[in-house]
Amino acid sequence: xxxxxxxxxxxxxxxxxxxRIRTEYSRKTLTKPSDxxxxxxxxxxxxxxxxASSSDEYLAGxxxxxxxxxxxxxRDGDQEAPYDPELYIAPTWLxxxxxxxxxxxxxxxxxxxxxxxTRQDQWHCEVLDAQVTPVxxxxxxxxxxxxxxxTWLCRIExxxxxxxxxxxxMRESDWNISAINGVAASYSGMISIDHPTPEIRRFSVLLxxxxxxVRSIYREGQTCRISLEGLLLKRTGKRQGQYxxxxxxxxxxxxxxxxxxxxxxQQSDSTESAHYLESLSGGxxxxxxx
Numbered sequence: 001x002x003x004x005x006x007x008x009x010x011x012x013x014x015x016x017x018x019x020r021i022r023t024e025y026s027r028k029t030l031t032k033p034s035d036x037x038x039x040x041x042x043x044x045x046x047x048x049x050x051x052a053s054s055s056d057e058y059l060a061g062x063x064x065x066x067x068x069x070x071x072x073x074x075r076d077g078d079q080e081a082p083y084d085p086e087l088y089i090a091p092t093w094l095x096x097x098x099x100x101x102x103x104x105x106x107x108x109x110x111x112x113x114x115x116x117x118t119r120q121d122q123w124h125c126e127v128l129d130a131q132v133t134p135v136x137x138x139x140x141x142x143x144x145x146x147x148x149x150x151t152w153l154c155r156i157e158x159x160x161x162x163x164x165x166x167x168x169x170m171r172e173s174d175w176n177i178s179a180i181n182g183v184a185a186s187y188s189g190m191i192s193i194d195h196p197t198p199e200i201r202r203f204s205v206l207l208x209x210x211x212x213x214v215r216s217i218y219r220e221g222q223t224c225r226i227s228l229e230g231l232l233l234k235r236t237g238k239r240q241g242q243y244x245x246x247x248x249x250x251x252x253x254x255x256x257x258x259x260x261x262x263x264x265x266q267q268s269d270s271t272e273s274a275h276y277l278e279s280l281s282g283g284x285x286x287x288x289x290x
Contacts, residue, residue, distance in 0.1 A: 018047055019104050022061060023076075027101040034141070036089050036096055037061065041139035048139070060132045060142045061096040067127050070095075071214055072105040072229055074192035074248045091132065092245040093147050093231070093289045098194060105229060105248060118220040124213040124230075125151035128286060146242075146290045150280055151212045153233075153287055154265050155181050158191060158249070159206045177251070178206075180264055187261050189251035191232065209233060210275070211249060212287070213265055216258070225258035227251065233289065241277035242288045 025040055037060055048058055057063055062070040073095045090096040130147040134140060157179040177187045191207075193200060200207070209232040216225040232247035251261060266283070276285035 021047075022095070023101075023103055026076075026095065026098070033087060033099045034089055037142065038140050040096070041137060044139040055138055058138060059130060060090045060094050062094060064130065067130060068123050068125070068214060071231060072248065073102050074105055075194050075196075076101045076103040088144060090142055091145055091147065091290055092194070094132075097245075105250065120218045120220050122216040122218065122225070124215065125149050144290065146288050148277065148286055148288050149212065150284055150286055152265060152284055153275060154211045155208070156185075156211045156249075157206055157208050183264070185261075185264060187251050187253075187257070189249055191247055191249050193232075193247045195246055209246065209249075210235070210243060211265070213262070216262065224253070224256050225262065226253055228253070228258060228262060231289075233287075235275075236290060239288075240274050241286070242290060244290055 021043060022040070025043065028039075030036060030039060040061065044058065044061065051063075053063070057065060059067075071093055075098060077100050084099075087099060089099070095102045126149065128148040128150050132145045133143040135143060156177050158175050159178055160175045175189055175191050177185050177189065179185055199205060211230055211232060213228055213230040215229045217227040217229075218225050228251045230249055231245055232249050233243040234246045236242045236244055251258070253261065273279075275287070277288055278286045280286055
């Protein structure tokens with residue numbers, strides 16, 4: 001298990017203030033949402049100099065050595081924000097792509113710290129390639145680019161038994177996975193939808209996504225995972241194996257339930273070739289997220 005994937009010590013020390021700064025920045029309302037990275041460039045440049053980073057470590061609001069952890073952000077707010085492919089700010093796997101406020105995923109970490117417990121992380125995917133192309137300045141606006149992941153990929157169905165506000169979509173843990181690749185399942189968790197639409201409020205709404213497991217969290221010294229976090233994806237329909245991010249799923253477990261769930265994700269991994277860029281060894285595949 002790896003706790004700090006790719007971190008240098010200076011980058012690790014900067015994580016808390018850096019995350020607070022950009023979270024607060026994301027709550028600001030811009031006249032033109034497409035100006036988000038341009039308006040943020042001065043802050044990013046100062047942090048870049050403080051870290052003495054190389055130019056290829058900064059990717060439109062995140063630091064490449066910490067990329068897997070940086071994928072685990074979630075929407076924070078109660079406004080409708082349907083996916084608009086015509087509004088391009090950044091690739092959908094970056095927090096900067098969101099037309100609205102976000103927060104870093106820290107629910108489990110905070111709960112453990114409040115109880116005086118430490119954790120260990122296990123990462124379930126590998127970044128094969130991640131690129132953003134600046135329009136000009138490396139800290140400013142970017143052109144369309146993508147990330148390639150080596151991962152498991154499952155089709156899941158999620159439902160909730162009650163109506164809700166947009167804010168409660170992100171805050172409540174009564175969402176249930178009812179199927180994994182068409183096989184019945186029953187796991188509870190919390191979801192954050194990047195682009196909430198009115199139909200999500202409906203009673204007993206059923207949502208369908210592709211799911212990429214990213215991280216399991218364990219209490220230090222224990223062998224049973226207590227949480228599994230991953231990305232909720234939708235197919236772009238433009239090319240084979242290409243997706244856009246549409247949310248974050250966090251499953252919470254008791255005892256050995258988490259290991260049972262993870263085995264089901266592995267065993268139910270989709271084998272339809274149209275879902276992948278290519279098949280890799282070990283039962284995993286390469287996919288592209290734009």
